[in-house]
Structure formats: structure tokens, C-alpha cells
Amino acid sequence: MxxxxxxxxxxxxxxxxxxxxxxxxxxxxxxxxxxxxxxxxxxxxxxxxxxxxxxxxxxxxxxxxxxxxxxxxxxxxxxxxxxxxxxxxxxxxxxxxxxxxxxxxxxxxxxxxxLSMVFQGAMNALNPVISIRAQLEDVLIAHRPRMRRAERRRLAGDVLDRVGVGRDRLASFPHELSGGMRQRVMIAMALLLEPQVMIMDExxxxxxxxxQREILREIVRLRDELDxxxxxxxxxxxxxxxxxxxxxxxxxxxxxxxxxxxxxxxxxxxxxxxxxxxxxxxxxxxxxxxxxxxxxxxxxxxxxxxxxxxxxx
Ligand SMILES: Nc1ncnc2c1ncn2[C@@H]1O[C@H](COP(=O)(O)OP(=O)(O)O)[C@@H](O)[C@H]1O
Ligand SMILES: [Mg+2]
Structure with a gap:
């Protein structure tokens, strides 16, 4: 800290x-x-x-x-x-x-x-038929337009590792993941650009x-790591x-x-x-x-x- x-x-x-x-x-x-x-x-x-x-x-x-x-x-x-x-x-x-x-x-x-936000039903906001990788990369394309593709892929993988989903799920589609895993993907997305503040509503x-407890531990750990x-x-x-x-x-x-x-x-x-x-x-x-x-x-x-x-x- x-x-x-x-x-x-x-x-x-x-x-x-x-x-x-x-x-x-x-x-x-x-x-x-x-x-x-x-x-x-x-x-x-x-x-x-x-x-x-x-x-x-x-x-x-x-x-x-x-x-x-x-x-x-x-x-x-x-x-x-x-x-x-x-x-x-x-x-x-x-x-x-x-x-x-x-x-x-x-x-x-x-x-x-x-400032990013994660809501109760956020996991349902993921497009079920677009890969996790593409949805994470879309955020980077919008906010870091000059970033190279290889760098985007690396960051998307890193952030999935961070939230305990693992980069081996990059090619997965949301409908292949459990609710808890999808909510972790949303937390990954919220962390992707390293915001100073995250608002989490239920x-x-x-x-x-x-x-729920696993994810809470993860949030506390991530906060300790990323401040x-x-x-x-x-x-x-x-x-x-x-x-x-x-x-x-x-x-x-x-x-x-x-x-x-x-x-x-x-x-x-x-x-x-x-x-x-x-x-x-x-x-x-x-x-x-x-x-x-x-x-x-x-x-x-x-x-x-x-x-x-x-x-x-
Ligand atoms: N679209 C709306 N139109 C009118 N009143 C609303 C609307 N949404 C929320 N409210 C009012 O705002 C109050 C606070 O709602 P909300 O912020 O959702 O509370 P919480 O998240 O604490 O459950 C509610 O009591 C409700 O009466
Ligand atoms: Mg509420």
C-alpha cells in the first residue's frame, strides 16, 4: 500500500x-x-x-x-x-x-x-456469442486505440489471470462459463485499464x-496489489x-x-x-x-x- x-x-x-x-x-x-x-x-x-x-x-x-x-x-x-x-x-x-x-x-x-463499475447483473451484460478475448480487447481498442494487437492480447490474458479465470479461457464464450466466472470476467474488464476507482453495486x-466469498477475497487481494x-x-x-x-x-x-x-x-x-x-x-x-x-x-x-x-x- x-x-x-x-x-x-x-x-x-x-x-x-x-x-x-x-x-x-x-x-x-x-x-x-x-x-x-x-x-x-x-x-x-x-x-x-x-x-x-x-x-x-x-x-x-x-x-x-x-x-x-x-x-x-x-x-x-x-x-x-x-x-x-x-x-x-x-x-x-x-x-x-x-x-x-x-x-x-x-x-x-x-x-x-x-472509474469502472460492476453491477449485480453485470455478468449478463456480456455478449454470449462473442469470445471473452474479443470483449476485453474491444475495451482496449476503444480506450487505447494505438495499442498493438499483441499487447492487447497480452493484457487481456494478464487480467484474466489476475481475477482467477485464467488466460486459457480467452477463447471461451460467456455462455460456456458459470455465473461466478462471468462475474469475474466483468471484474477483469473493470480492471483492464487500471482505474483508480471501482464501484461495485451488489x-x-x-x-x-x-x-461470493471467493470473489470478495479476490477483490480485497486485487486492491492490495493494485491500490x-x-x-x-x-x-x-x-x-x-x-x-x-x-x-x-x-x-x-x-x-x-x-x-x-x-x-x-x-x-x-x-x-x-x-x-x-x-x-x-x-x-x-x-x-x-x-x-x-x-x-x-x-x-x-x-x-x-x-x-x-x-x-x-
Ligand atoms: N425510476 C425511478 N422513478 C422514481 N423513483 C425511483 C426510480 N428509481 C428509484 N426510485 C426511488 O429512489 C429510491 C432509491 O432507489 P435505489 O437507489 O435503487 O435504492 P437502493 O439501491 O438502495 O435499493 C427508491 O426508494 C425509489 O423510490
Ligand atoms: Mg440498489
């Missing part, structure tokens, strides 16, 4: 520019569905996504998680409208990009390249529990406690609490967070089996070794 392994509260909550390690800075963002009775699905949401962290976004169905994810990537469609706020992306080269100011062409370049919800930041969305708070560095809790379109995973678990402040925790009675003492391999953001008191120590008990 290239970032600090501890975070102090003042750095996170500093009211002026926010955390200086932020890769995405969302401020006072509101998204409204302009229907007959307008629904403000996201209400004045502000947070920083820190380079290299896994930020979990929790909250029950309908609270606005997907609306927020789409808005950050500007993938929202009418009747959804961003009614106020700002989203700033801090590029590796040091440039701040105003995401709400990008035109459609710039957005197309931006997506996949700097990416494993449709998969069985064993496959991208992740916004990981799910209604499953216990799952987030295992994989996240920090967790934001969303209720009725607002983020009501945002803190390190450990503090969300040990000292939840908002009644709704307590309710979410309380509704999972299996979580009594420790945080269960911890699959984080390297905590990017934590509060110093909870180094990864401590967590492993708890597992052994």
Missing part, C-alpha cells in the same frame, strides 16, 4: 477541503427522480473516497445506494436528475476533474479508464455464498464489516454515519446503525472471519494483526 495505514478523525472530518488523500470528493449531492411526486432519492450526501480504501456503503433496499452509484459515474438517466452538489475526481496526474462538468464524450473516456448478490479504491455497495452489513476499511450507512437518501469498519462495529453512534447491527444476532463479540488482507484505512488501534488474533480465538 502506498497510503498511510492509520487515519485520524480530524483528517476525515476536516470541514475545509476534506481528506487530502481523496480520489473522489462528493459534496452536498442530491439526486431527484422528477416524477409526478418527485423523490429525492439522494439527499445532500458528502463524503471522501480515499485512495486505496474499500468504502462499504450499507443500507436497506430503496435507501438510494444505486442512485448514488449511478450519479457518481454519471450513468443516471431521466427521470433522475442531479439537483445539486458537486463530484470531484482527483486524477493520478494531479488534476481535479469536475465530473458534473464533463460532456458525454469525455465521460465515455473517463468511464472504465479512471456484485456478488446473485451468486451462491461460496462463490485502487472501491465503493462496495450491499444491504449486507456483516459482509461489509469483513471487507471494508470504512463504512458509510445510508438511510432514506442520507449518509447518517461514516466511520472505520471497526468503530461502526464497536461503537456505532447512529440509532439506525445500531439497528442494522442488532438485526444480525450472530455478530456478538468479534467481527467473525476477517478476510481483509491489508487494511488501508484504520484507526491505529486496530491493526490487521489484531484482527487475525481475534480469528484465532
Amino acid at each position: 502506498t497510503i498511510a495505514t492509520s487515519i485520524d478523525d480530524t483528517a476525515v472530518t476536516r470541514a475545509s477541503g476534506g481528506d487530502e488523500r481523496a480520489v473522489i470528493r462528493v459534496r452536498d449531492l442530491s439526486v431527484t427522480y422528477e416524477v409526478e411526486h418527485p423523490v429525492r432519492a439522494v439527499r445532500d450526501v458528502s463524503f471522501d473516497l480515499i485512495q486505496g480504501e474499500i468504502l462499504g456503503l450499507a443500507g436497506e433496499s430503496g435507501c438510494g445506494k444505486t442512485t448514488l452509484a449511478y450519479a457518481i459515474n454519471r450513468l443516471h438517466k431521466p427521470p433522475a436528475v442531479i439537483s445539486s452538489g458537486s463530484i470531484t475526481f482527483h486524477d493520478r496526474s494531479g488534476t481535479d476533474i469536475d465530473l458534473l462538468g464533463l460532456d458525454e464524450r469525455s465521460l465515455e473516456q473517463f468511464r472504465w479508464d479512471k 456484485p456478488t448478490t446473485a451468486l451462491d455464498v461460496v462463490v 485502487f479504491a472501491v465503493i462496495f455497495i450491499t444491504h449486507d452489513l456483516p459482509l461489509l464489516l469483513e471487507i471494508s476499511d470504512r463504512i458509510a450507512v445510508m438511510l432514506d437518501g442520507e449518509i447518517v454515519e461514516l466511520d472505520t469498519a471497526r468503530r461502526i462495529h464497536d461503537e456505532p453512534r447512529h440509532p439506525y446503525t445500531r439497528k442494522l447491527l442488532g438485526s444480525f444476532p450472530s455478530l456478538t463479540g468479534d467481527r467473525g472471519s476477517f478476510i481483509r488482507t491489508g487494511a488501508a484505512i484504520d484507526d491505529g488501534a486496530s491493526a490487521a494483526s489484531t484482527d487475525e488474533g481475534q480469528d484465532a480465538r
Whole structure:
């Protein structure tokens, strides 16, 4: 990891520019569905996504998680409208990009390249009759038009190796692969251009529990290797406690609490967070089996070794 392994509260909550390690800075963002009775699905949401962290976004169905994810990537469609706020992306080269100011062409370049997304049903978005290789290479052709064919093939193979599918499946067609394998291919595609941020909206919800855990381990390992930041969305708070560095809790379109995973678990402040925790009675003492391999953001008191120590008990 290239970032600090501890975070102090003042750095996170500093009211002026926010955390200086932020890769995405969302401020006072509101998204409204302009229907007959307008629904403000996201209400004045502000947070920083820190380079290299896994930020979990929790909250029950309908609270606005997907609306927020789409808005950050500007993938929202009418009747959804961003009614106020700002989203700033801090590029590796040091440039701040105003995401709400990008035109459609710039957005197309931006997506996949700097920020990619994997959705619950993403695996079904693959064309069943086009080879995995061709679909991966298409992303490279669109975003790296000058790249040579041999280089494209090598990268497509490398990225499949990375996600545990293996380059020997390059010639396969999606319909020949299981759901879990296809979702891994989508993660490979999301990683292909080495984005700084990956947004994952319930990416494993449709998969069985064993496959789901394998893929989660893979995501944590890939983050450790490649140092991208992740916004990981799910209604499953216990799952987030295992994989996240920090967790934001969303209720009725607002983020009501945002803190390190450990503090969300040990000292939840908002009644709704307590309710979410309380509704999972299996979580009594420790945080269960911890699959984080390297905590990017934590509060110093909870180094990864401590967590492993708890597992052994
Ligand atoms: N197309 C739509 N038209 C009107 N309201 C919508 C539409 N899509 C979502 N909403 C509203 O936005 C709220 C948030 O939805 P969503 O972001 O999908 O929640 P989540 O992902 O947390 O389940 C919902 O409660 C719903 O009422
Ligand atoms: Mg959703």
C-alpha cells in the first residue's frame, strides 16, 4: 500500500477541503427522480473516497445506494436528475476533474479508464456469442486505440489471470462459463485499464455464498496489489464489516454515519446503525472471519494483526 495505514478523525472530518488523500470528493449531492411526486432519492450526501480504501456503503433496499452509484459515474438517466452538489475526481496526474462538468464524450473516456463499475447483473451484460478475448480487447481498442494487437492480447490474458479465470479461457464464450466466472470476467474488464476507482453495486448478490466469498477475497487481494479504491455497495452489513476499511450507512437518501469498519462495529453512534447491527444476532463479540488482507484505512488501534488474533480465538 502506498497510503498511510492509520487515519485520524480530524483528517476525515476536516470541514475545509476534506481528506487530502481523496480520489473522489462528493459534496452536498442530491439526486431527484422528477416524477409526478418527485423523490429525492439522494439527499445532500458528502463524503471522501480515499485512495486505496474499500468504502462499504450499507443500507436497506430503496435507501438510494444505486442512485448514488449511478450519479457518481454519471450513468443516471431521466427521470433522475442531479439537483445539486458537486463530484470531484482527483486524477493520478494531479488534476481535479469536475465530473458534473464533463460532456458525454469525455465521460465515455473517463468511464472504465479512471472509474469502472460492476453491477449485480453485470455478468449478463456480456455478449454470449462473442469470445471473452474479443470483449476485453474491444475495451482496449476503444480506450487505447494505438495499442498493438499483441499487447492487447497480452493484457487481456494478464487480467484474466489476475481475477482467477485464467488466460486459457480467452477463447471461451460467456455462455460456456458459470455465473461466478462471468462475474469475474466483468471484474477483469473493470480492471483492464487500471482505474483508480471501482464501484461495485451488489456484485456478488446473485451468486451462491461460496462463490461470493471467493470473489470478495479476490477483490480485497486485487486492491492490495493494485491500490485502487472501491465503493462496495450491499444491504449486507456483516459482509461489509469483513471487507471494508470504512463504512458509510445510508438511510432514506442520507449518509447518517461514516466511520472505520471497526468503530461502526464497536461503537456505532447512529440509532439506525445500531439497528442494522442488532438485526444480525450472530455478530456478538468479534467481527467473525476477517478476510481483509491489508487494511488501508484504520484507526491505529486496530491493526490487521489484531484482527487475525481475534480469528484465532
Ligand atoms: N425510476 C425511478 N422513478 C422514481 N423513483 C425511483 C426510480 N428509481 C428509484 N426510485 C426511488 O429512489 C429510491 C432509491 O432507489 P435505489 O437507489 O435503487 O435504492 P437502493 O439501491 O438502495 O435499493 C427508491 O426508494 C425509489 O423510490
Ligand atoms: Mg440498489
